[in-house]
Amino acid sequence: MKGERISFGDRLGAVFAAYGHLCVGIDPHAALLARWGQPDSAEGARELGLRTVEAAAGRVGIVKPQIAFFERHGAAGYAALERVLREARDAGLLVIADVKRGDIGSTVEAYGEAWLRPGSPLEADAMTISAYQGLGSIEPVMSTADAAGKGLFVLAATSNPEAAAIQRAVLQQSSRAGSTVADAITHGVIGWNHGRPDAATRALGSIGVVFGATTDLALAGIDIDGEARRPGLPVLAPGFGHQGAQPRELRARFGAFAGGVIANESRSILEAGPDGLVDAIARRVDEYGAAIA
Numbered sequence: 001m002k003g004e005r006i007s008f009g010d011r012l013g014a015v016f017a018a019y020g021h022l023c024v025g026i027d028p029h030a031a032l033l034a035r036w037g038q039p040d041s042a043e044g045a046r047e048l049g050l051r052t053v054e055a056a057a058g059r060v061g062i063v064k065p066q067i068a069f070f071e072r073h074g075a076a077g078y079a080a081l082e083r084v085l086r087e088a089r090d091a092g093l094l095v096i097a098d099v100k101r102g103d104i105g106s107t108v109e110a111y112g113e114a115w116l117r118p119g120s121p122l123e124a125d126a127m128t129i130s131a132y133q134g135l136g137s138i139e140p141v142m143s144t145a146d147a148a149g150k151g152l153f154v155l156a157a158t159s160n161p162e163a164a165a166i167q168r169a170v171l172q173q174s175s176r177a178g179s180t181v182a183d184a185i186t187h188g189v190i191g192w193n194h195g196r197p198d199a200a201t202r203a204l205g206s207i208g209v210v211f212g213a214t215t216d217l218a219l220a221g222i223d224i225d226g227e228a229r230r231p232g233l234p235v236l237a238p239g240f241g242h243q244g245a246q247p248r249e250l251r252a253r254f255g256a257f258a259g260g261v262i263a264n265e266s267r268s269i270l271e272a273g274p275d276g277l278v279d280a281i282a283r284r285v286d287e288y289g290a291a292i293a
């Protein structure tokens with residue numbers, strides 16, 4: 001239909017079909033910049049970002065810049081990031097801005113404008129977001145993101161071990177009393193995707209969650225053996241590679257959610273340096289292809 005936007009979920013599905021489930025993280029750590037022969041500066045971060053985009057384009061479908069590693073260089077870091085985001089999107093990559101924002105609703109809307117508004121200097125295809133102030137606080141952004149063909153990934157069961165104490169805590173009140181925080185967030189997102197008027201026609205929703213690949217999802221209260229419902233849930237899964245999870249474990253770790261998993265690796269790929277990057281990416285693409293087949 002004229003003027004109709006393709007949903008983020010549909011775009012993600014197309015990327016999975018064309019390139020598989022690997023997402024290359026763009027995390028210009030100081031140690032990696034040294035390894036790449038780049039200065040620990042905004043220029044170095046930009047060069048690492050641009051070379052990674054070049055190597056990723058046509059080989060994988062998704063990149064995830066970690067905004068903290070650009071932000072630490074101040075305004076120049078943001079200028080470098082704008083360039084990397086633009087080049088990545090121009091190269092046809094789906095870009096997930098790992099910003100982990102969250103606040104009261106009216107402020108969250110401003111974050112949505114910064115990272116997801118078409119034409120914004122920092123425009124990405126999706127962003128990570130925190131629901132610590134309540135899922136209701138991010139609902140306005142869910143709607144504007146979906147309407148603009150953009151996506152969100154809500155932190156649910158993250159890969160860092162310290163998260164367990166909060167994310168596995170059991171709710172005392174609310175419609176999901178007795179559920180863990182991680183499960184309540186996950187079901188809130190699933191429910192939101194199901195509530196879209198065109199939900200039945202979508203293979204994947206536009207709002208997803210973050211599940212760490214190193215996380216025991218059962219201990220986090222999440223049932224990975226449940227029946228997969230339409231639309232499927234996009235799952236951003238960091239924790240593969242450097243943090244220890246292996247591609248061959250993907251199905252066992254994510255069960256019924258496996259079809260929606262975006263497997264992120266940052267350091268384990270970037271460590272190959274500029275000369276080894278293409279080979280490192282190609283090797284991982286094969287490994288995830290075999291894991292998901």
Ligand SMILES: O=c1ccn([C@@H]2O[C@H](COP(=O)(O)O)[C@@H](O)[C@H]2O)c(=O)[nH]1
Pocket residue numbers: 025027066098157158159160210211212238239240241242243264265266267268
């Ligand atoms: O639960 C989470 C959420 C986000 N991350 C981010 O993903 C990458 C992981 O980097 P690796 O080098 O592959 O370990 C990084 O940007 C994190 O901030 C996460 O690790 N866990």
